[in-house]
Amino acid sequence: MDERERAEELAAAYEARLAADRDGRRAKGAFYTPPELVSWVLDRAVPPGARRVLDPACGTGHFLVAAARIVGVAGVFGSDLDAEAVAIARQRLAAEDPSVPVAQIERQVRVADGLTAWTGETFDAVVGNPPFLGQLKRGTAAAGARAHGLGAYTDTSAVFLHRSLDLVADGGTVALVQPLSVLAARDAAKVRTAVAGRGRVGELWVSEGAEFAGAAVRTCVPVVRVGEPGGQTEWGRLAAPHFGIPEVEMPRGTGVLGDLAACTADFRDQYYGLVPHVRDGGDGAPLVTTGLLEPGACEWGMRPTRFARRSYAAPVVDVAGLRAADARLGAWADARLVPKVVVAGQGRVIEAAADEHGAWLPSVPVVSVVPHDPADVWRVLAVLLAPPVVADAAARYLGAGLVPGSVKVSARQIAALPLPADETAWREGAALARAALLEELAGVMSAAYGCADPAVARWWLDRARRT
Numbered sequence: 001m002d003e004r005e006r007a008e009e010l011a012a013a014y015e016a017r018l019a020a021d022r023d024g025r026r027a028k029g030a031f032y033t034p035p036e037l038v039s040w041v042l043d044r045a046v047p048p049g050a051r052r053v054l055d056p057a058c059g060t061g062h063f064l065v066a067a068a069r070i071v072g073v074a075g076v077f078g079s080d081l082d083a084e085a086v087a088i089a090r091q092r093l094a095a096e097d098p099s100v101p102v103a104q105i106e107r108q109v110r111v112a113d114g115l116t117a118w119t120g121e122t123f124d125a126v127v128g129n130p131p132f133l134g135q136l137k138r139g140t141a142a143a144g145a146r147a148h149g150l151g152a153y154t155d156t157s158a159v160f161l162h163r164s165l166d167l168v169a170d171g172g173t174v175a176l177v178q179p180l181s182v183l184a185a186r187d188a189a190k191v192r193t194a195v196a197g198r199g200r201v202g203e204l205w206v207s208e209g210a211e212f213a214g215a216a217v218r219t220c221v222p223v224v225r226v227g228e229p230g231g232q233t234e235w236g237r238l239a240a241p242h243f244g245i246p247e248v249e250m251p252r253g254t255g256v257l258g259d260l261a262a263c264t265a266d267f268r269d270q271y272y273g274l275v276p277h278v279r280d281g282g283d284g285a286p287l288v289t290t291g292l293l294e295p296g297a298c299e300w301g302m303r304p305t306r307f308a309r310r311s312y313a314a315p316v317v318d319v320a321g322l323r324a325a326d327a328r329l330g331a332w333a334d335a336r337l338v339p340k341v342v343v344a345g346q347g348r349v350i351e352a353a354a355d356e357h358g359a360w361l362p363s364v365p366v367v368s369v370v371p372h373d374p375a376d377v378w379r380v381l382a383v384l385l386a387p388p389v390v391a392d393a394a395a396r397y398l399g400a401g402l403v404p405g406s407v408k409v410s411a412r413q414i415a416a417l418p419l420p421a422d423e424t425a426w427r428e429g430a431a432l433a434r435a436a437l438l439e440e441l442a443g444v445m446s447a448a449y450g451c452a453d454p455a456v457a458r459w460w461l462d463r464a465r466r467t
């Protein structure tokens with residue numbers, strides 16, 4: 001066995017040991033990167049002529065060894081908090097090119113915090129797979145994010161991305177593995193804005209499944225071309241083709257749904273306040289849960305649903321009892337018992353149904369969209385069921401949902417959905433929404449938004465039918 005093989009074997013044994021120690025591995029965020037992904041990243045980030053490549057969380061050095069084969073061992077730099085991993089990375093590099101002095105390799109690959117090391121240095125490329133530690137909300141992760149002026153819940157991997165922008169000159173590239181949620185997570189918004197200010201995401205790699213053994217998280221790699229103009233903050237759009245979401249061009253200046261209606265989400269107070277007043281069947285206001293909502297229909301009373309850990313065949317709220325027990329909640333119920341559209345915040349499409357007579361009460365997290373003019377309920381519903389609106393929202397907010405490829409919209413985002421330009425088609429769409437003729441509605445509302453591509457309506461119908 002030669003030096004190289006011995007070093008490779010050490011790395012494999014170390015990773016196998018880490019894999020066996022589940023908790024330890026999770027705490028370190030140490031899930032190693034498959035070789036195909038390493039090659040994909042280096043093919044894009046390290047062009048011929050590049051000289052200095054950094055992996056700020058290098059582990060046992062998968063990226064470093066592969067990069068050394070392009071730029072030479074003297075051109076690769078790395079850091080990791082794990083001293084044992086660093087020792088293996090050094091050994092692998094030494095085996096790659098024994099002519100490079102060990103002392104030099106030790107300076108290039110350090111036991112150090114990748115979020116603070118390397119200040120003042122510049123690289124042609126920063127690559128790697130930094131730790132994903134957002135879920136743990138560890139003290140150190142939060143402190144690291146705050147030190148960079150980012151929210152405490154920003155995933156550590158996004159903090160690495162933010163930080164790397166300072167380590168690459170114009171013309172260079174940053175390509176770090178990130179959780180898919182970086183595309184749309186609110187906590188990563190500052191990082192996306194910082195990236196857009198420094199360069200452009202040229203390409204995006206998206207994992208087909210959970211890529212790293214043991215880590216149940218979907219990942220992506222935004223390839224940031226530093227210094228290129230045209231930076232964008234809506235990265236979800238780049239990933240949309242991976243999830244079969246058709247591209248649409250939305251009208252501008254036509255106004256937004258919030259002009260027509262108030263969009264409101266309810267909170268825990270309402271949820272817990274309702275619990276003692278909900279019963280199964282009898283008189284009262286039907287309680288609508290997200291599970292009962294379908295595109296264009298509410299299946300209350302047609303199938304059971306769960307509320308507050310119980311199953312109900314037909315849950316109703318005793319509104320008189322609620323008013324008597326709690327004046328504030330009574331006033332809340334009165335405000336909701338008006339003609340409105342109720343929306344489930346997450347689904348394969350936007351699942352919304354019209355409550356024309358104002359008879360239903362929404363259960364958290366159902367969003368209420370209350371038109372200023374009650375006669376507009378069907379027009380509002382037609383907007384929420386319009387295929388281009390849904391395709392655009394699916395792309396913009398991709399990665400926000402628990403299931404990638406599902407559409408997740410908040411009350412604020414619903415209020416920002418654009419209105420159609422073609423009033424006549426919209427009126428026709430409203431009539432079709434009322435008649436629950438989804439196939440016809442899909443075509444007419446696509447036309448209302450000036451979308452001539454039949455694939456968009458087909459995409460929506462296919463998903464709407466499978467909810």
Ligand SMILES: C[S@@+](CC[C@H](N)C(=O)[O-])C[C@H]1O[C@@H](n2cnc3c(N)ncnc32)[C@H](O)[C@@H]1O
Pocket residue numbers: 028029030031032033055056057058059060061062063079080081082085112113114115128129130131132
């Ligand atoms: C997901 S592993 C990936 C390792 C390597 N990039 C690869 O793909 O083979 C992340 C590595 O980050 C290291 N790490 C965690 N926090 C760090 C920090 N603040 N600075 C540097 N490395 C860190 C862990 O020890 C682990 O080796």
